Amino acid sequence: MGLLLRLLVCVLLVMALPMARAAQVALVMSEDGSAFGEAADAISTELRNGGHRVQSLPYPLRAEDTPTLNNSALIVTLGTRAAQGIAALAPRAPVLYALLPRSAYERLPHRTDDGRRFSAVFIDQPxxxxxxxxxxxxxxxxxxxxxxxxxxxxxxxxxxxxxxxxxxxxxxxxxxxxxxxxxxxxxxxxxxxxxxxxxxxxxxxxxxxxxxxxxxxxxxxxxxxxxxxxxxxxxxxxxxSTPAQVGQQAGEAARLGLATGTLPPPAPPRQFxxxxxxxxxxxxxxxxxxxxxxxxxxxxxxxxx
CATH class of the missing domain: 3.40.50.2300 (Response regulator)
Incomplete structure (x- = not known):
């Protein structure tokens, strides 16, 4: 009976957790290509499984892309060029940079003590x-x-x-x-x-x-x-790490950030x-x-x- 009671408590706790509201996420790729497409597919799958909408944007960005960026709850970039372009814009939304070397992330122009608004999933191994x-x-x-x-x-x-x-x-x-x-x-x-x-x-x-x-x-x-x-x-x-592995990890980090309001810390690829x-x-x-x-x-x- 004790086991059943503990299981019931666990179920009630899970049901009591707040559900993440559906949000729009802007996904900016440095260029077209199989690697970026593979990562983008993995990120999009993770986010859509969480009920979120994904809007892909080309790079370089166009003037008509500004409303999408401004209306997105989170921006995800793939590759160094897209990361540099988005960082230079200093958007209001939190940004998750993915599929870039740690050295490139550390050179981005954003400077903030609010680590909740910026994070990354690197491509290089620890x-x-x-x-x-x-x-x-x-x-x-x-x-x-x-x-x-x-x-x-x-x-x-x-x-x-x-x-x-x-x-x-x-x-x-x-x-x-x-x-x-x-x-x-x-x-x-x-x-x-x-x-x-x-x-x-x-x-x-x-x-x-x-x-x-x-x-x-x-x-x-x-x-x-x-x-x-x-x-x-x-x-x-x-x-x-494959682009899909990095993309899946980035998608998981994005879902967590949207659910909690805090992006996880920058991290190397988990799978390899x-x-x-x-x-x-x-x-x-x-x-x-x-x-x-x-x-x-x-x-x-x-x-x-």
Whole structure:
């Protein structure tokens, strides 16, 4: 009888919770594309499941989009360009920035002590998760190279600190100009070293990635990327979150903000995936676990199991 009474109390408590009023949410995407569309679909599904209306707006914004922004209870942006554009407008509504690097969020022009009005779901992985994956996947390797540019200095410092805590030997090198990239790369990879690629487009972009991978391969140094495209191009493995995973988390954060009036704090992606390149592993003489096993072990580690 005691159990039934407790169940009844729980049901009554849930029924007593205030229901979030249906609200309009403006969703602003930096550009058209499969990644942004995938994230937008996940966000829209979460919000519509909560009874909210989603109005998608193109970027750059048009004059006729102003009433939609002004009448929205929440604005959600996808990508750095949309985030910068909305932040410059200083809208009255709370803003949730998604699918952008933490460094881009920290450079946005808004300055406020009211953390309830601004939040973010980043696309880059937390430093601890990245370093722990290296220790799980490559337990016999201790040297770690981190090349940082204008957009990744803080991230490089965080990774270096965590790597040292985990008894690795990180080598941090600042690259101020693309012309410095390859000499610096050859210097830090003078002996076999893990090269952890950072999401910094001033260093890692379509012009440089092929030569970076080729240089590292010749130095017998595995590259760890931040997207599955890196693995296809020749990286040993990658740790990343899909746009749908980031979008789902952003949708959940948006629903919570609309229900409570307070957005949750900025956060890295909660869900993630691991991708590996067995051909590169064999070429480098590395025995690598299956990606599913690495992901499972990393999840258990994060859960404290």
């Amino acid at each position: 430093a601890t998760r990245q370093i722990e994956l290296l220790r799980l996947a490559l337990p016999d390797w201790s040297r770690l190279a981190l090349l940082t540019g204008r957009d990744s200095t803080d991230l490089g410092n965080r990774l270096q600190a965590v790597a040292r805590e985990r008894k690795l030997r990180p080598v941090l090198a600042q690259v101020n100009d693309e012309n410095e990239l390859y000499p610096t790369l050859q210097r830090v990879l003078a002996e076999p070293t893990i090269l952890l690629a950072l999401p910094d487009s001033s260093l890692y972009n379509n012009r440089t990635i092929s030569n970076i991978l080729l240089t590292a391969y010749h130095q017998r140094s595995p590259v760890i990327g931040f997207s599955p495209a890196y693995v296809k191009a020749g990286a040993l493995l990658a740790l990343f 995936r691991v991708s590996t390149n067995p051909y590169v592993a064999r070429s480098l003489g590395i025995v690598l676990d299956e990606p599913g096993l690495l992901k499972e072990r990393l999840e258990r580690l994060e859960a404290g199991q």
